[in-house]
Amino acid sequence: MNDATLLALETDRLMRRIEAQLARRAPAIDPAKVGPLGGMALLTLAEIEPAPTQALTTRMGRDKSQMTRLIHMLETKGMLTRTPCERDGRVTILALTPAGHALLVEIRKLMSEVMTEILEPLDANDRRRLAGILGRL
Amino acid sequence: MNDATLLALETDRLMRRIEAQLARRAPAIDPAKVGPLGGMALLTLAEIEPAPTQALTTRMGRDKSQMTRLIHMLETKGMLTRTPCERDGRVTILALTPAGHALLVEIRKLMSEVMTEILEPLDANDRRRLAGILGRL
């Protein structure tokens, strides 16, 4: 087993654990059923809003056709707004609604709980290092 | 944005990059079309074989019904064998075939290339630290 392969497997396992925990506990805070990917999209949009669809797509590393449907779902559920860009007719600008922000508060709380649980084996130094390393990637 | 949430988002982004790179380059080495999850299963099984289905399922953090189908697919394609356990009639023991091992050589090579590319921004120290931290999780 080479190191690079092991690293990929371990990253996958970590992500699976995060996803499984979130899936198990999300229903309690997600009556609108935006789903895990919807939650990720709201979190990511919060970092950059207001922003064109394309910026959110790139930042999430997902496919643009997938994002179209995801964004329409979030719009239908009142979590974000789509506004045509004045300067470029091809572009749609996304922004969170108050309902989107309210849901984000709950999502962040849940994320924080889940991550605290998963990162429990690490001391403060390791957590800082992990954050630093992921930030550089 | 709290730290725990950021960490989860960054882990997701990292995993997405790994998956996208693998998906893009896998067809060249995967004529049998075991797919990314199939590849992960072979890599994981290689760590513990021979092993009962249940052990592989736990280690991959996936659902057991999902694993049944995945394992049958890999068996059909000649990558692993399913043998009834002599001591416990409920258990099936999984082992890689020569074809499975041969494919693994290619998968590891590809994984190594992809991870080398993705981990490029990190120096040797960071890589060692990241491996250590993930190992502890």
Added chain:
DNA sequence: TATTGTTATACTCTATAACTATA
């Protein structure tokens, strides 16, 4: 009663290509 593994089913996520409208 509990566990291993299977089947069925519904749902979510992903990838591809063809399309429009603007630039």
Added chain:
DNA sequence: TATAGTTATAGAGTATAACAATA
């Protein structure tokens, strides 16, 4: 020609529950 976004569609991955066989 190129880019932003949409639509259609097929395929891959996930979650749940009900089930048979064995312990």
